[in-house]
Amino acid sequence: MQTYDVAVIGGGLVGCAAAYYLAGAGARVALIERGGINQGASGQNAGSLHFQLEHRLIQHRNTLAAELEHYVALTQMAIAQWRDLEAELDCDLELGMHGGLMVAETPAQVELLQQKAHIETGQGLQVELLDGVRVRRLAPYLGDTILAALFCPAEGHCNPRLLTPAYAQKAAARGAEIFTRSPVNGIRRQSGNWQIEIGAGTETAAARRLAAAAVLNAAGAWSPAVAAMANLHLPLFPVGLTMNVTERTAPLIPHLVQHVGRKLSMKQVRDGNILIGGGWSAHLWQRDGKWHAERAPVIDPTSVYGNLAVAAEVVPAVETLHLVRTWTGTTGITPDQLPIIGEVSRAPGFYVAAGGSGFTYGPSYAQLISELILKGETSFPLAPYSPDRFGHINMFMG
Ligand SMILES: Cc1cc2nc3c(=O)[nH]c(=O)nc-3n(C[C@H](O)[C@H](O)[C@H](O)COP(=O)(O)OP(=O)(O)OC[C@H]3O[C@@H](n4cnc5c(N)ncnc54)[C@H](O)[C@@H]3O)c2cc1C
Structure with missing residues (x-):
């Protein structure tokens, strides 16, 4: 069985960008996508880079004051990343x-x-x-x-049809192995590693099993189903x-x-x-x-x-x-409108990066979760986004 440092589940912006940053830091990465790269929200969205607090967030300014401040603070990182992105990925992203x-x-x-x-x-x-x-x-x-x-x-704006494939291509160039038409249908902990079961895909891929020290659930709106495979509830x-x-x-x-x-x-x-x-x-x-x-x-x-x-x-x-x-x-x-980014404490080595304004902040979420997986710490605090803020819903999950 092939063994990796990180198995990234989901070939959207967050998964592809994470594979790029992880592979760039020297990790052995498997990126697993059930269909084609960019077939989810990352390829369907409006491509807005909205750094101002959105309508949906500002409505909660009284109940989520500290969280909104934290949210805005992340924009500095996101803006700097976006300014460099075309040079970093060496391609035209129709970014304005x-x-x-x-x-x-x-x-x-x-x-x-x-x-x-x-x-x-x-x-x-x-x-x-x-x-x-x-x-x-x-x-x-x-x-x-x-x-x-x-x-x-x-x-501003960036073409969503260009960004995620660019990250995927550069992740592959950095050595990440990309498995498309490969739906993950089982995840379990065994001998200190995670075993990932991949069903036969709709077109070419065959069923297979991989092992990885860490799993990153980057399956977007489908991340609760992926979490359930690891016996976890995820409120998204x-x-x-x-x-x-x-x-x-x-x-x-x-x-x-x-x-x-x-x-x-x-x-x-x-x-x-x-x-x-x-x-x-x-x-x-x-x-x-x-x-x-x-x-x-x-x-x-x-x-x-x-x-x-x-x-x-x-x-x-x-x-x-x-x-x-x-x-x-x-x-x-999510119930509090914020993304879920971090490690699930009760399932060491199981990480999530999902939700939020994932196009604007996708590159930042991906970079930060990659830092957390590889170094155990991040250059920007992720505590308000931790999956553990919903930890109580998993207290009976064994
Ligand atoms: C219409 C629309 C407009 C939007 N506009 C904006 C905007 O202007 N600005 C902004 O910041 N955000 C916007 N968003 C939100 C943004 O698109 C998402 O937050 C972001 O793309 C999420 O990226 P992701 O990688 O987490 O998920 P996705 O891009 O959805 O990727 C998840 C991937 O996981 C794969 N997957 C699922 N289950 C499995 C499995 N079992 N095995 C393997 N793979 C699996 C899916 O096939 C999919 O490719 C918009 C969303 C929509 C739908």
């Missing part, structure tokens, strides 16, 4: 960091922006509150309803999300545009299309009373209309553009 605007349309939303700016600047994130006049000077494409916006110069829940893209148009929106009180993210990609999303739901399938996240969520027309309506109110020029495609993707959220 031209700044992002989080807009407000009501006085209450402007106040929320002020509170948000206070948290963010307190952690060293560069943001600036612009009144209506200054916003329109910077972003004349915004509609008349915009009263103010918080500008973060580092925000699948969520179906909707994305829309318009036809190409002349340069219109140079920034990432988000809304502090409504679900919206917009940006124009290099080819001229405008991507519109922001957390609008899509229906997850169910089977036998359980979520069936193996199939792409079903498009909900209400989400599509709702998303496009908000987009057209914020940027009126998009109203005349044709919608060319709508798609859905599945991501995972």
Whole structure:
């Protein structure tokens, strides 16, 4: 049986980037993906690099104050990584960091922006509150309803179809072995190692068994099922999300545009299309009373209309553009909205890196979990994200 230092389960951004950092530090790595590289959320997302606290997080500013400060603090690392990423991976990622605007349309939303700016600047994130006049000077494409916006110069966009394959390719060049079409269907502890059972894949791969000193569960929305193979509960829940893209148009929106009180993210990609999303739901399938996240969520027309309506109110020029495609993707959220990153104390050698805004922070999550696996410590504290904060749900798991 082949033995590795680390078996990484999941060929999304987090798994591929972790394989890259682990292999770069000299570890023998097996990266195991049940389908193809980048087939999960990492290849379906909006590609926003949103370093400002998102709408979904700022709502919890009173109950999660310390956690949100910690969250913003990680942006310094993420921004530095993103600035170097094309050079580091030696490829064009269609990366643009031209700044992002989080807009407000009501006085209450402007106040929320002020509170948000206070948290963010307190952690060293560069943001600036612009009144209506200054916003329109910077972003004349915004509609008349915009009263103010918080500008973060580092925000931007990257093509999600390029990043994860680039990490996978460079991980392989560093010696990581990549097994695709290889669904992990069993994990157990034996003789001080983890044994990983891989079922026969849908196309070419044969069933096999690997051994590894450490396992990294980087299976995204499917990480609870992978944790269950190691007899662990993991409180992460699948969520179906909707994305829309318009036809190409002349340069219109140079920034990432988000809304502090409504679900919206917009940006124009290099080819001229405008991507519109922001957390609008899509229906997850169910089977036998359980979520069936193996199939792409079903498009909900209400989400599509709702998303496009908000987009057209914020940027009126998009109203005349044709919608060319709508798609859905599945991501995972935790009860406290924060990612789960760290070792599970009751299962030494079993690590998790899942949840959170995993595209923006995926490279950072991957680097930090790699440090933890190899050195037992990290250059940025991961304690608030530890799986052990939910340890009580595993106390009867034997
Ligand atoms: C529509 C949408 C828009 C989003 N927009 C943004 C955004 O703009 N910015 C942002 O920061 N985040 C965004 N996100 C979230 C972001 O995409 C995810 O947090 C991130 O991609 C998660 O990466 P991952 O590697 O953890 O998971 P994934 O990319 O989902 O990868 C997990 C992989 O594990 C594999 N796997 C599962 N089970 C097994 C098994 N048993 N054996 C082997 N392999 C297995 C899967 O096939 C999959 O390839 C969005 C998500 C969606 C769905």
